Amino acid sequence: MSENSTVTWPQRSVVSDADGYHFPDGFFWGGATASNQCEGAWDKDGKGESCADHFTSGTKDEPRRFTGEFDPTAKYPSHDAIDHYDRYEEDIRLFAEMGFKMYRMSINWTRIFPNGDDEKPNQAGLDHYRKVFELCHEFGIEPLVTMSHYEFPYALSLKWNGWEDRRTIDCFVRFTTTIMREYKDLVKYWLTFNEINTPLMGGGPTFSLGMLPETEELRFGKGDALHGEEATRIVNGIHHQFLASARTVLEGRKINPEFKFGCMIASNVVYPYSCKPEDVMVAWDIQQRTNYYCGDVMVRGEYAPFTERYLRELGATLSIEPGDLELLREGTVDFYSLSYYMSGCGTADKAVLNANRSVFSTAKNPYLKASEWGWQIDPEGLRYYLDETYGRYKVPLMVVENGLGAMDKVEDGTVHDGYRVDYLREHIKAIVRAMDDGADVLGYLMWGCIDIVSASTGEMRKRYGFVYVDKDDEGNGTLARLRKDSFWWYQRLIASNGSSLEE
Numbered sequence: 388m389s390e391n392s393t394v395t396w397p398q399r400s401v402v403s404d405a406d407g408y409h410f411p412d413g414f415f416w417g418g419a420t421a422s423n424q425c426e427g428a429w430d431k432d433g434k435g436e437s438c439a440d441h442f443t444s445g446t447k448d449e450p451r452r453f454t455g456e457f458d459p460t461a462k463y464p465s466h467d468a469i470d471h472y473d474r475y476e477e478d479i480r481l482f483a484e485m486g487f488k489m490y491r492m493s494i495n496w497t498r499i500f501p502n503g504d505d506e507k508p509n510q511a512g513l514d515h516y517r518k519v520f521e522l523c524h525e526f527g528i529e530p531l532v533t534m535s536h537y538e539f540p541y542a543l544s545l546k547w548n549g550w551e552d553r554r555t556i557d558c559f560v561r562f563t564t565t566i567m568r569e570y571k572d573l574v575k576y577w578l579t580f581n582e583i584n585t586p587l588m589g590g591g592p593t594f595s596l597g598m599l600p601e602t603e604e605l606r607f608g609k610g611d612a613l614h615g616e617e618a619t620r621i622v623n624g625i626h627h628q629f630l631a632s633a634r635t636v637l638e639g640r641k642i643n644p645e646f647k648f649g650c651m652i653a654s655n656v657v658y659p660y661s662c663k664p665e666d667v668m669v670a671w672d673i674q675q676r677t678n679y680y681c682g683d684v685m686v687r688g689e690y691a692p693f694t695e696r697y698l699r700e701l702g703a704t705l706s707i708e709p710g711d712l713e714l715l716r717e718g719t720v721d722f723y724s725l726s727y728y729m730s731g732c733g734t735a736d737k738a739v740l741n742a743n744r745s746v747f748s749t750a751k752n753p754y755l756k757a758s759e760w761g762w763q764i765d766p767e768g769l770r771y772y773l774d775e776t777y778g779r780y781k782v783p784l785m786v787v788e789n790g791l792g793a794m795d796k797v798e799d800g801t802v803h804d805g806y807r808v809d810y811l812r813e814h815i816k817a818i819v820r821a822m823d824d825g826a827d828v829l830g831y832l833m834w835g836c837i838d839i840v841s842a843s844t845g846e847m848r849k850r851y852g853f854v855y856v857d858k859d860d861e862g863n864g865t866l867a868r869l870r871k872d873s874f875w876w877y878q879r880l881i882a883s884n885g886s887s888l889e890e
Protein backbone atom coordinates (compact mmCIF):
# COMPACT_ATOMS: atom_id res chain seq x y z
CA MET A 388 0.00 0.00 0.00
CA SER A 389 1.41 3.44 -0.87
CA GLU A 390 2.34 5.86 1.90
CA ASN A 391 -0.16 8.37 0.59
CA SER A 392 -3.04 5.96 0.81
CA THR A 393 -6.14 7.52 2.27
CA VAL A 394 -7.85 4.23 3.00
CA THR A 395 -9.13 4.02 6.57
CA TRP A 396 -9.09 0.46 7.76
CA PRO A 397 -12.17 -0.43 9.75
CA GLN A 398 -10.48 -2.83 12.12
CA ARG A 399 -8.71 -1.99 15.36
CA SER A 400 -4.93 -1.68 15.28
CA VAL A 401 -2.13 -1.18 17.77
CA VAL A 402 0.14 1.81 17.39
CA SER A 403 3.62 1.46 18.79
CA ASP A 404 5.92 4.40 19.47
CA ALA A 405 8.64 5.40 21.93
CA ASP A 406 6.14 5.17 24.81
CA GLY A 407 5.29 1.57 24.00
CA TYR A 408 2.17 0.03 22.54
CA HIS A 409 -1.18 1.75 22.35
CA PHE A 410 -4.03 -0.68 22.08
CA PRO A 411 -7.32 0.52 20.62
CA ASP A 412 -9.81 2.15 22.98
CA GLY A 413 -12.27 -0.38 24.27
CA PHE A 414 -9.89 -3.33 23.91
CA PHE A 415 -11.20 -5.99 26.27
CA TRP A 416 -8.47 -6.84 28.79
CA GLY A 417 -9.52 -9.44 31.29
CA GLY A 418 -9.63 -13.05 32.36
CA ALA A 419 -11.64 -16.22 32.06
CA THR A 420 -12.94 -19.13 34.13
CA ALA A 421 -15.55 -21.89 33.86
CA SER A 422 -18.08 -22.61 36.56
CA ASN A 423 -17.30 -26.34 36.93
CA GLN A 424 -13.64 -25.51 37.54
CA CYS A 425 -14.11 -22.75 40.10
CA GLU A 426 -17.55 -22.63 41.71
CA GLY A 427 -17.67 -25.77 43.84
CA ALA A 428 -21.05 -25.91 45.67
CA TRP A 429 -21.87 -28.69 43.24
CA ASP A 430 -25.13 -29.69 44.92
CA LYS A 431 -26.09 -26.41 46.57
CA ASP A 432 -29.26 -24.34 46.05
CA GLY A 433 -30.93 -26.91 43.83
CA LYS A 434 -28.07 -27.52 41.41
CA GLY A 435 -28.19 -30.85 39.55
CA GLU A 436 -25.27 -33.10 38.68
CA SER A 437 -23.26 -32.34 35.58
CA CYS A 438 -20.87 -34.67 33.80
CA ALA A 439 -17.97 -32.64 35.18
CA ASP A 440 -19.09 -33.64 38.70
CA HIS A 441 -18.36 -37.28 37.82
CA PHE A 442 -14.71 -36.78 36.91
CA THR A 443 -12.16 -37.78 39.54
CA SER A 444 -8.91 -35.90 39.97
CA GLY A 445 -5.84 -37.16 38.11
CA THR A 446 -2.30 -36.05 37.42
CA LYS A 447 -0.13 -35.47 34.36
CA ASP A 448 0.48 -39.23 34.18
CA GLU A 449 -2.66 -40.62 35.84
CA PRO A 450 -5.75 -39.91 33.73
CA ARG A 451 -8.91 -38.58 35.33
CA ARG A 452 -11.68 -41.18 35.58
CA PHE A 453 -15.38 -40.76 34.88
CA THR A 454 -17.46 -42.77 37.31
CA GLY A 455 -21.24 -43.03 37.13
CA GLU A 456 -21.46 -44.09 40.78
CA PHE A 457 -19.34 -41.94 43.04
CA ASP A 458 -16.26 -43.82 44.23
CA PRO A 459 -15.91 -43.09 47.98
CA THR A 460 -12.12 -43.42 47.76
CA ALA A 461 -11.76 -40.90 44.93
CA LYS A 462 -11.72 -37.09 44.83
CA TYR A 463 -14.10 -35.16 42.60
CA PRO A 464 -12.53 -31.72 42.30
CA SER A 465 -15.56 -29.88 40.87
CA HIS A 466 -17.49 -30.56 44.08
CA ASP A 467 -15.64 -27.92 46.06
CA ALA A 468 -13.20 -26.36 43.58
CA ILE A 469 -12.17 -22.93 44.93
CA ASP A 470 -15.61 -22.07 46.29
CA HIS A 471 -16.07 -19.21 43.82
CA TYR A 472 -19.82 -19.76 44.23
CA ASP A 473 -19.73 -18.32 47.73
CA ARG A 474 -16.65 -16.13 47.27
CA TYR A 475 -17.48 -14.56 43.92
CA GLU A 476 -17.63 -11.15 45.52
CA GLU A 477 -14.06 -11.28 46.83
CA ASP A 478 -12.83 -12.72 43.52
CA ILE A 479 -14.54 -10.17 41.31
CA ARG A 480 -13.20 -7.39 43.53
CA LEU A 481 -9.71 -8.74 42.83
CA PHE A 482 -10.43 -8.76 39.09
CA ALA A 483 -11.67 -5.18 39.38
CA GLU A 484 -8.53 -4.21 41.27
CA MET A 485 -6.51 -5.43 38.27
CA GLY A 486 -8.73 -3.25 36.09
CA PHE A 487 -10.49 -6.00 34.14
CA LYS A 488 -12.70 -4.71 31.35
CA MET A 489 -14.23 -8.13 30.69
CA TYR A 490 -14.75 -11.30 32.70
CA ARG A 491 -15.50 -14.52 30.86
CA MET A 492 -17.39 -17.08 32.92
CA SER A 493 -19.88 -19.82 32.28
CA ILE A 494 -23.41 -20.34 33.50
CA ASN A 495 -23.67 -23.90 34.70
CA TRP A 496 -26.71 -25.39 32.91
CA THR A 497 -27.42 -27.63 35.94
CA ARG A 498 -27.84 -24.63 38.26
CA ILE A 499 -30.68 -23.40 36.04
CA PHE A 500 -32.16 -26.71 34.86
CA PRO A 501 -30.88 -29.39 37.27
CA ASN A 502 -31.81 -32.30 35.00
CA GLY A 503 -31.48 -30.45 31.73
CA ASP A 504 -35.11 -31.01 30.73
CA ASP A 505 -36.99 -29.61 33.74
CA GLU A 506 -40.25 -27.75 33.17
CA LYS A 507 -39.23 -24.70 35.16
CA PRO A 508 -35.88 -23.05 35.86
CA ASN A 509 -34.38 -23.11 39.34
CA GLN A 510 -34.88 -19.63 40.79
CA ALA A 511 -31.89 -19.87 43.16
CA GLY A 512 -29.58 -20.48 40.19
CA LEU A 513 -31.01 -17.53 38.28
CA ASP A 514 -30.64 -15.29 41.33
CA HIS A 515 -27.03 -16.29 41.83
CA TYR A 516 -25.84 -15.30 38.36
CA ARG A 517 -27.86 -12.07 38.49
CA LYS A 518 -25.88 -11.04 41.58
CA VAL A 519 -22.61 -11.93 39.83
CA PHE A 520 -23.46 -9.85 36.75
CA GLU A 521 -24.68 -6.91 38.80
CA LEU A 522 -21.42 -6.90 40.71
CA CYS A 523 -19.40 -7.01 37.48
CA HIS A 524 -21.27 -3.96 36.22
CA GLU A 525 -20.69 -2.13 39.49
CA PHE A 526 -17.00 -2.33 38.61
CA GLY A 527 -17.43 -1.58 34.91
CA ILE A 528 -16.60 -5.18 33.95
CA GLU A 529 -18.44 -6.50 30.90
CA PRO A 530 -19.43 -10.15 31.36
CA LEU A 531 -18.82 -12.62 28.53
CA VAL A 532 -20.90 -15.72 29.16
CA THR A 533 -20.14 -19.22 27.91
CA MET A 534 -23.43 -21.09 27.76
CA SER A 535 -21.85 -24.52 27.68
CA HIS A 536 -18.41 -25.12 29.14
CA TYR A 537 -18.19 -28.86 29.89
CA GLU A 538 -21.24 -28.65 32.16
CA PHE A 539 -23.62 -31.07 30.54
CA PRO A 540 -26.51 -32.31 32.76
CA TYR A 541 -25.70 -35.87 33.80
CA ALA A 542 -29.40 -36.80 33.79
CA LEU A 543 -29.52 -36.11 30.04
CA SER A 544 -26.40 -38.21 29.52
CA LEU A 545 -28.20 -41.14 31.11
CA LYS A 546 -31.41 -40.46 29.23
CA TRP A 547 -30.18 -39.66 25.73
CA ASN A 548 -26.40 -40.03 25.78
CA GLY A 549 -25.96 -36.27 25.65
CA TRP A 550 -25.66 -34.57 22.28
CA GLU A 551 -25.98 -37.85 20.41
CA ASP A 552 -29.75 -37.29 20.53
CA ARG A 553 -31.44 -34.43 18.66
CA ARG A 554 -33.90 -33.90 21.50
CA THR A 555 -31.04 -32.37 23.47
CA ILE A 556 -31.22 -29.38 21.11
CA ASP A 557 -34.64 -28.32 22.43
CA CYS A 558 -33.49 -28.63 26.03
CA PHE A 559 -30.42 -26.52 25.38
CA VAL A 560 -32.39 -23.86 23.54
CA ARG A 561 -34.86 -23.71 26.44
CA PHE A 562 -31.90 -23.13 28.75
CA THR A 563 -30.27 -20.49 26.54
CA THR A 564 -33.49 -18.57 25.87
CA THR A 565 -34.20 -18.60 29.60
CA ILE A 566 -30.85 -17.06 30.49
CA MET A 567 -30.89 -14.63 27.57
CA ARG A 568 -34.31 -13.33 28.63
CA GLU A 569 -33.33 -13.22 32.28
CA TYR A 570 -30.07 -11.30 31.74
CA LYS A 571 -30.91 -9.36 28.59
CA ASP A 572 -29.90 -6.07 30.21
CA LEU A 573 -26.86 -7.44 32.01
CA VAL A 574 -25.09 -9.59 29.43
CA LYS A 575 -24.38 -8.60 25.86
CA TYR A 576 -21.61 -11.00 24.81
CA TRP A 577 -22.29 -14.73 24.56
CA LEU A 578 -20.35 -17.83 23.49
CA THR A 579 -22.57 -20.79 22.73
CA PHE A 580 -20.14 -23.73 23.12
CA ASN A 581 -16.67 -23.84 24.61
CA GLU A 582 -14.05 -25.46 22.36
CA ILE A 583 -16.68 -27.16 20.22
CA ASN A 584 -13.96 -28.79 18.12
CA THR A 585 -12.06 -30.67 20.85
CA PRO A 586 -13.76 -34.06 20.28
CA LEU A 587 -12.26 -33.99 16.77
CA MET A 588 -8.83 -33.38 18.26
CA GLY A 589 -9.16 -36.30 20.63
CA GLY A 590 -10.68 -34.51 23.60
CA GLY A 591 -13.03 -37.39 24.34
CA PRO A 592 -16.80 -37.33 23.93
CA THR A 593 -17.83 -36.81 27.56
CA PHE A 594 -16.54 -33.36 28.44
CA SER A 595 -18.18 -31.34 25.72
CA LEU A 596 -20.73 -33.77 24.26
CA GLY A 597 -22.07 -35.28 27.48
CA MET A 598 -21.72 -38.79 26.02
CA LEU A 599 -21.06 -41.59 28.44
CA PRO A 600 -17.53 -42.90 27.86
CA GLU A 601 -16.75 -46.46 26.86
CA THR A 602 -13.95 -46.64 29.41
CA GLU A 603 -13.61 -44.76 32.65
CA GLU A 604 -10.28 -43.17 31.79
CA LEU A 605 -10.11 -39.72 30.29
CA ARG A 606 -7.32 -39.89 27.74
CA PHE A 607 -6.23 -37.24 25.31
CA GLY A 608 -4.43 -37.49 22.00
CA LYS A 609 -6.53 -40.04 20.14
CA GLY A 610 -7.75 -37.69 17.44
CA ASP A 611 -5.91 -39.64 14.77
CA ALA A 612 -7.53 -42.88 15.98
CA LEU A 613 -11.10 -41.57 15.72
CA HIS A 614 -13.10 -43.86 13.44
CA GLY A 615 -16.34 -45.68 12.71
CA GLU A 616 -19.23 -45.65 15.16
CA GLU A 617 -17.52 -43.38 17.65
CA ALA A 618 -16.74 -40.90 14.87
CA THR A 619 -20.38 -41.05 13.72
CA ARG A 620 -21.59 -40.30 17.24
CA ILE A 621 -19.17 -37.40 17.55
CA VAL A 622 -19.83 -35.70 14.21
CA ASN A 623 -23.58 -35.96 14.78
CA GLY A 624 -23.21 -34.67 18.33
CA ILE A 625 -21.29 -31.68 17.04
CA HIS A 626 -23.88 -31.20 14.27
CA HIS A 627 -26.57 -31.03 16.95
CA GLN A 628 -24.51 -28.45 18.82
CA PHE A 629 -24.18 -26.40 15.61
CA LEU A 630 -27.98 -26.46 15.25
CA ALA A 631 -28.48 -25.55 18.91
CA SER A 632 -26.02 -22.68 18.53
CA ALA A 633 -27.77 -21.38 15.40
CA ARG A 634 -31.18 -21.50 17.09
CA THR A 635 -29.75 -19.72 20.14
CA VAL A 636 -28.34 -16.96 17.95
CA LEU A 637 -31.68 -16.48 16.16
CA GLU A 638 -33.66 -16.49 19.43
CA GLY A 639 -31.13 -14.14 21.02
CA ARG A 640 -31.42 -11.57 18.26
CA LYS A 641 -35.17 -11.41 18.94
CA ILE A 642 -34.59 -10.97 22.67
CA ASN A 643 -32.02 -8.20 22.31
CA PRO A 644 -30.76 -7.11 18.90
CA GLU A 645 -27.65 -5.73 20.61
CA PHE A 646 -26.43 -9.18 21.61
CA LYS A 647 -23.13 -10.36 20.12
CA PHE A 648 -22.51 -14.08 19.69
CA GLY A 649 -19.22 -15.86 19.28
CA CYS A 650 -18.11 -19.36 18.46
CA MET A 651 -15.30 -20.71 20.60
CA ILE A 652 -12.69 -22.90 18.96
CA ALA A 653 -9.62 -24.52 20.53
CA SER A 654 -6.96 -23.34 18.12
CA ASN A 655 -4.91 -26.15 16.71
CA VAL A 656 -1.70 -24.81 15.20
CA VAL A 657 0.16 -27.60 13.45
CA TYR A 658 3.43 -27.09 11.58
CA PRO A 659 4.88 -29.67 9.19
CA TYR A 660 7.46 -31.75 11.07
CA SER A 661 9.68 -31.54 7.98
CA CYS A 662 9.40 -29.95 4.54
CA LYS A 663 8.52 -33.33 3.00
CA PRO A 664 5.30 -32.70 1.06
CA GLU A 665 3.66 -35.61 2.91
CA ASP A 666 4.35 -33.93 6.26
CA VAL A 667 3.15 -30.57 4.95
CA MET A 668 -0.12 -32.16 3.85
CA VAL A 669 -0.65 -33.95 7.17
CA ALA A 670 -0.16 -30.68 9.07
CA TRP A 671 -2.48 -28.89 6.67
CA ASP A 672 -5.11 -31.59 6.94
CA ILE A 673 -5.15 -31.67 10.75
CA GLN A 674 -5.68 -27.92 10.79
CA GLN A 675 -8.48 -28.11 8.24
CA ARG A 676 -10.44 -30.74 10.08
CA THR A 677 -9.88 -29.48 13.59
CA ASN A 678 -10.18 -25.71 13.05
CA TYR A 679 -12.18 -25.09 9.89
CA TYR A 680 -14.59 -27.99 10.17
CA CYS A 681 -16.32 -26.13 13.01
CA GLY A 682 -15.32 -22.56 12.15
CA ASP A 683 -16.83 -22.73 8.67
CA VAL A 684 -20.23 -23.87 9.92
CA MET A 685 -20.44 -21.36 12.73
CA VAL A 686 -19.05 -18.34 10.90
CA ARG A 687 -19.80 -18.98 7.22
CA GLY A 688 -22.93 -21.00 7.83
CA GLU A 689 -21.90 -24.01 5.78
CA TYR A 690 -19.78 -27.12 6.04
CA ALA A 691 -16.26 -26.76 4.63
CA PRO A 692 -15.57 -28.11 1.12
CA PHE A 693 -13.41 -30.98 2.41
CA THR A 694 -16.14 -32.32 4.72
CA GLU A 695 -17.30 -35.18 2.53
CA ARG A 696 -13.80 -36.54 2.09
CA TYR A 697 -13.10 -36.15 5.79
CA LEU A 698 -16.27 -38.02 6.82
CA ARG A 699 -15.42 -40.79 4.38
CA GLU A 700 -11.98 -41.17 5.94
CA LEU A 701 -13.53 -41.23 9.40
CA GLY A 702 -15.97 -43.90 8.28
CA ALA A 703 -18.68 -41.65 9.72
CA THR A 704 -22.22 -40.92 8.57
CA LEU A 705 -23.59 -37.45 9.20
CA SER A 706 -27.38 -37.29 9.42
CA ILE A 707 -28.62 -34.03 8.02
CA GLU A 708 -32.37 -33.48 8.21
CA PRO A 709 -34.51 -31.14 6.09
CA GLY A 710 -34.12 -27.57 7.31
CA ASP A 711 -30.76 -28.14 9.02
CA LEU A 712 -28.60 -26.49 6.39
CA GLU A 713 -30.92 -23.46 6.12
CA LEU A 714 -30.80 -23.03 9.89
CA LEU A 715 -27.01 -23.18 9.93
CA ARG A 716 -26.88 -20.58 7.20
CA GLU A 717 -29.10 -18.20 9.17
CA GLY A 718 -27.70 -18.60 12.67
CA THR A 719 -24.07 -17.61 12.15
CA VAL A 720 -22.05 -15.89 14.86
CA ASP A 721 -20.77 -12.31 14.99
CA PHE A 722 -17.24 -12.98 16.16
CA TYR A 723 -14.75 -15.81 16.47
CA SER A 724 -13.27 -16.56 19.86
CA LEU A 725 -10.44 -18.95 20.56
CA SER A 726 -8.25 -20.58 23.15
CA TYR A 727 -4.53 -20.84 22.45
CA TYR A 728 -1.89 -22.60 24.51
CA MET A 729 0.56 -24.43 22.24
CA SER A 730 1.42 -25.69 18.79
CA GLY A 731 2.45 -29.12 17.50
CA CYS A 732 3.85 -30.78 14.38
CA GLY A 733 2.21 -32.96 11.77
CA THR A 734 4.06 -35.92 10.31
CA ALA A 735 3.12 -38.66 7.88
CA ASP A 736 5.62 -40.98 9.55
CA LYS A 737 3.85 -42.93 12.31
CA ALA A 738 7.19 -43.97 13.82
CA VAL A 739 8.21 -40.30 14.21
CA LEU A 740 4.80 -39.47 15.69
CA ASN A 741 4.87 -42.33 18.16
CA ALA A 742 8.42 -41.60 19.26
CA ASN A 743 7.72 -37.88 19.82
CA ARG A 744 4.07 -37.64 20.77
CA SER A 745 2.96 -34.24 21.97
CA VAL A 746 -0.63 -33.36 22.83
CA PHE A 747 -3.53 -34.06 20.42
CA SER A 748 -2.08 -36.30 17.68
CA THR A 749 0.89 -34.11 16.94
CA ALA A 750 4.63 -34.61 17.27
CA LYS A 751 6.87 -32.47 19.48
CA ASN A 752 8.64 -29.56 17.91
CA PRO A 753 12.39 -29.82 18.62
CA TYR A 754 12.73 -26.02 18.55
CA LEU A 755 10.28 -25.29 21.36
CA LYS A 756 10.32 -25.56 25.13
CA ALA A 757 7.35 -26.98 26.97
CA SER A 758 5.45 -26.27 30.18
CA GLU A 759 5.77 -28.70 33.08
CA TRP A 760 2.73 -30.46 31.61
CA GLY A 761 4.38 -30.89 28.19
CA TRP A 762 2.43 -28.15 26.39
CA GLN A 763 4.90 -26.61 23.94
CA ILE A 764 5.20 -22.85 24.28
CA ASP A 765 4.99 -20.98 20.99
CA PRO A 766 3.86 -17.33 20.96
CA GLU A 767 4.47 -17.06 17.20
CA GLY A 768 1.83 -19.75 16.69
CA LEU A 769 -0.77 -17.36 18.08
CA ARG A 770 0.09 -14.76 15.42
CA TYR A 771 -0.06 -17.47 12.78
CA TYR A 772 -3.49 -18.62 13.99
CA LEU A 773 -4.98 -15.13 14.27
CA ASP A 774 -3.76 -14.20 10.80
CA GLU A 775 -4.96 -17.43 9.20
CA THR A 776 -8.34 -17.21 10.88
CA TYR A 777 -8.91 -13.55 10.16
CA GLY A 778 -7.87 -14.11 6.55
CA ARG A 779 -10.45 -16.88 6.19
CA TYR A 780 -13.41 -15.35 8.02
CA LYS A 781 -12.92 -11.55 8.22
CA VAL A 782 -14.93 -11.31 11.43
CA PRO A 783 -13.53 -9.88 14.68
CA LEU A 784 -11.52 -12.31 16.77
CA MET A 785 -11.24 -12.56 20.54
CA VAL A 786 -8.59 -14.46 22.48
CA VAL A 787 -10.68 -15.82 25.35
CA GLU A 788 -8.14 -18.30 26.74
CA ASN A 789 -4.37 -18.17 26.94
CA GLY A 790 -2.06 -18.76 29.86
CA LEU A 791 0.57 -20.87 31.52
CA GLY A 792 -0.24 -23.76 33.85
CA ALA A 793 2.70 -23.96 36.25
CA MET A 794 3.68 -25.20 39.67
CA ASP A 795 3.80 -22.04 41.78
CA LYS A 796 5.62 -21.67 45.10
CA VAL A 797 4.50 -19.31 47.82
CA GLU A 798 7.38 -17.25 49.20
CA ASP A 799 7.07 -14.19 51.46
CA GLY A 800 3.31 -14.38 51.20
CA THR A 801 3.29 -14.15 47.41
CA VAL A 802 4.33 -16.00 44.25
CA HIS A 803 7.22 -14.68 42.18
CA ASP A 804 5.91 -15.81 38.83
CA GLY A 805 8.14 -14.00 36.37
CA TYR A 806 7.86 -17.11 34.14
CA ARG A 807 4.12 -16.46 33.80
CA VAL A 808 4.68 -12.80 32.96
CA ASP A 809 7.19 -13.83 30.27
CA TYR A 810 4.68 -16.25 28.76
CA LEU A 811 1.86 -13.70 28.74
CA ARG A 812 4.02 -10.85 27.46
CA GLU A 813 5.29 -12.88 24.52
CA HIS A 814 1.79 -14.00 23.58
CA ILE A 815 0.37 -10.49 23.80
CA LYS A 816 3.25 -9.27 21.62
CA ALA A 817 2.25 -11.92 19.09
CA ILE A 818 -1.27 -10.45 19.13
CA VAL A 819 0.22 -7.02 18.44
CA ARG A 820 2.03 -8.46 15.42
CA ALA A 821 -1.16 -10.10 14.19
CA MET A 822 -3.02 -6.80 14.56
CA ASP A 823 -0.23 -5.16 12.61
CA ASP A 824 -0.83 -7.79 9.93
CA GLY A 825 -4.42 -6.57 9.82
CA ALA A 826 -6.22 -9.02 12.12
CA ASP A 827 -9.08 -7.44 14.02
CA VAL A 828 -8.76 -8.53 17.68
CA LEU A 829 -11.38 -7.42 20.20
CA GLY A 830 -9.68 -8.48 23.39
CA TYR A 831 -7.42 -10.69 25.44
CA LEU A 832 -8.79 -12.78 28.31
CA MET A 833 -6.20 -14.68 30.29
CA TRP A 834 -7.28 -18.21 31.17
CA GLY A 835 -7.66 -19.13 34.79
CA CYS A 836 -7.18 -15.57 36.06
CA ILE A 837 -7.53 -17.04 39.54
CA ASP A 838 -6.16 -20.54 40.29
CA ILE A 839 -8.83 -23.12 39.50
CA VAL A 840 -9.11 -26.86 38.93
CA SER A 841 -7.37 -28.02 35.76
CA ALA A 842 -9.77 -29.44 33.18
CA SER A 843 -7.45 -32.05 31.72
CA THR A 844 -5.92 -33.37 34.96
CA GLY A 845 -8.26 -32.22 37.73
CA GLU A 846 -5.27 -30.89 39.65
CA MET A 847 -5.05 -27.71 41.69
CA ARG A 848 -1.31 -27.53 41.35
CA LYS A 849 -1.53 -26.77 37.64
CA ARG A 850 -2.02 -23.09 38.37
CA TYR A 851 -2.71 -20.31 35.87
CA GLY A 852 -3.87 -17.43 38.04
CA PHE A 853 -2.82 -13.88 38.76
CA VAL A 854 -4.38 -14.76 42.11
CA TYR A 855 -3.10 -17.72 44.11
CA VAL A 856 -5.64 -19.86 45.97
CA ASP A 857 -4.46 -21.66 49.06
CA LYS A 858 -5.63 -25.16 48.30
CA ASP A 859 -3.68 -28.28 47.38
CA ASP A 860 -4.55 -31.47 45.56
CA GLU A 861 -5.48 -33.20 48.78
CA GLY A 862 -8.09 -30.53 49.45
CA ASN A 863 -6.08 -28.89 52.26
CA GLY A 864 -5.75 -25.13 52.57
CA THR A 865 -7.53 -22.04 53.83
CA LEU A 866 -8.80 -21.00 50.35
CA ALA A 867 -7.20 -17.61 51.05
CA ARG A 868 -6.49 -15.55 47.94
CA LEU A 869 -2.98 -14.05 47.39
CA ARG A 870 -1.89 -11.60 44.71
CA LYS A 871 1.02 -13.01 42.69
CA ASP A 872 3.70 -10.79 41.08
CA SER A 873 1.85 -11.20 37.77
CA PHE A 874 -1.20 -9.54 39.38
CA TRP A 875 0.63 -6.22 39.62
CA TRP A 876 2.12 -6.61 36.14
CA TYR A 877 -1.34 -7.15 34.61
CA GLN A 878 -2.76 -4.26 36.61
CA ARG A 879 -0.09 -1.90 35.15
CA LEU A 880 -0.64 -3.34 31.69
CA ILE A 881 -4.38 -2.68 31.74
CA ALA A 882 -3.99 0.78 33.32
CA SER A 883 -1.60 1.75 30.51
CA ASN A 884 -3.81 0.07 27.87
CA GLY A 885 -0.89 -2.10 26.86
CA SER A 886 1.95 0.43 26.74
CA SER A 887 3.80 -1.08 29.71
CA LEU A 888 3.95 -4.46 27.94
CA GLU A 889 7.74 -4.61 27.74
CA GLU A 890 8.22 -3.99 31.48
Ligand code: BGP
Pocket residue numbers: 421581582653726788792834840841842843844849
Ligand atom coordinates in the same frame (compact mmCIF):
# COMPACT_ATOMS: atom_id res chain seq x y z
C1 BGP B 1 -9.21 -25.44 27.73
C2 BGP B 1 -10.52 -25.42 28.46
C3 BGP B 1 -10.46 -24.83 29.81
C4 BGP B 1 -9.14 -24.92 30.53
C5 BGP B 1 -7.92 -24.83 29.65
C6 BGP B 1 -6.62 -25.22 30.31
O1 BGP B 1 -9.17 -26.57 26.93
O2 BGP B 1 -11.51 -24.70 27.76
O3 BGP B 1 -11.56 -25.30 30.52
O4 BGP B 1 -9.10 -25.75 31.56
O5 BGP B 1 -8.07 -25.59 28.50
O6 BGP B 1 -6.53 -26.60 30.41
P1 BGP B 1 -6.10 -27.34 31.72
O7 BGP B 1 -7.01 -26.85 32.78
O8 BGP B 1 -6.26 -28.76 31.44
O9 BGP B 1 -4.68 -26.94 31.96
